[in-house]
Amino acid sequence: MSYNLLKGKKGIIFGALDENSIAWKTAERVHEEGGTFVLTNAPIAMRMGKINELAEKTGSEIIPADATDVDDIQNLIDKSMEILGGKIDFVLHSIGMSVNVRKGRHYTDLKYDWLEKGWDVSAVSFHKVMQVLYKSDAMNEWGSIVALTYMAAQRTFPDYNDMADNKAYLESIARSFGYFFGKDKKVRVNTISQSPTPTTAGQGVKGFDGFISYAEKMSPLGNATALDCANYTVSLFSDLTKRVTMQNLYNDGGFSNTGVSQEVIERFTEE
Ligand code: NAI
Numbered sequence: 001m002s003y004n005l006l007k008g009k010k011g012i013i014f015g016a017l018d019e020n021s022i023a024w025k026t027a028e029r030v031h032e033e034g035g036t037f038v039l040t041n042a043p044i045a046m047r048m049g050k051i052n053e054l055a056e057k058t059g060s061e062i063i064p065a066d067a068t069d070v071d072d073i074q075n076l077i078d079k080s081m082e083i084l085g086g087k088i089d090f091v092l093h094s095i096g097m098s099v100n101v102r103k104g105r106h107y108t109d110l111k112y113d114w115l116e117k118g119w120d121v122s123a124v125s126f127h128k129v130m131q132v133l134y135k136s137d138a139m140n141e142w143g144s145i146v147a148l149t150y151m152a153a154q155r156t157f158p159d160y161n162d163m164a165d166n167k168a169y170l171e172s173i174a175r176s177f178g179y180f181f182g183k184d185k186k187v188r189v190n191t192i193s194q195s196p197t198p199t200t201a202g203q204g205v206k207g208f209d210g211f212i213s214y215a216e217k218m219s220p221l222g223n224a225t226a227l228d229c230a231n232y233t234v235s236l237f238s239d240l241t242k243r244v245t246m247q248n249l250y251n252d253g254g255f256s257n258t259g260v261s262q263e264v265i266e267r268f269t270e271e
Pocket of ligand 1: 014020045065121193197
């Protein structure tokens with residue numbers, strides 16, 4: 001269903017890798033709601049070529065950018081404003097990667113150069129994107145910037161590894177930059193804390209299948225899907241949420257406030 005919530009709005013969407021990506025679903029929904037945007041991803045991710053399908057479907061252009069490289073981000077933002085014909089109304093940061101997770105390195109045995117790489121990609125890149133947007137005065141007033149996060153920033157999930165720390169850092173950047181973006185440019189900055197979702201990044205976490213079915217059984221409304229996340233993001237990009245800022249917003253079917261559920265109790269009750 002479409003409500004034309006983003007009619008006339010222009011943006012940049014980071015992180016659509018394939019049709020499972022949360023950013024992919026978000027691009028589809030933003031398009032349905034009348035928004036126009038530039039798609040971007042790391043040059044290496046372009047090699048898969050999948051993103052071309054999404055670009056065609058949504059009438060979008062693609063500009064490759066490594067989100068850890070400030071020159072790439074500057075080029076992306078300058079070119080996006082040219083293509084879209086003006087300043088930006090919305091940005092989705094949907095980027096995450098930990099080398100330690102990828103290589104199966106335990107949290108008590110991290111390699112620190114891998115940690116730094118993952119931290120740069122998953123957390124500092126959000127600061128870099130916002131700093132370039134801010135300095136270039138590239139955002140329209142009442143614009144909206146969203147990044148995606150996970151509850152391991154607040155509570156321990158052992159296999160989430162150093163991504164937990166990256167997400168805590170990311171959420172803090174949203175608050176810190178949100179203050180200045182709000183005061184100086186009337187732009188809001190939020191993070192959405194999403195349920196486990198079967199995507200390339202999600203499935204890279206050890207024990208993901210157990211993780212996702214446990215969350216499903218713990219959440220009164222069940223796990224939020226990638227489409228649910230896309231819809232929530234659309235609402236945050238729309239004019240209906242103009243003074244929501246500096247928040248970490250849970251889109252998790254109630255998981256984060258549930259101590260235990262009946263389904264989980266039943267599995268641990270001896271007959
Ligand atoms: P995904 O694997 O489809 O997306 C991750 C994206 O990050 C990919 O498109 C990848 O190319 C991009 N990326 C990696 N390094 C990059 C770089 N240097 N520059 C630019 N882009 C780069 O997976 P998903 O799940 O859609 O991930 C999107 C966001 O959602 C991430 O921040 C992730 O941590 C977050 N999230 C995912 C959950 C899940 O269970 N899948 C749960 C909660 C949050």
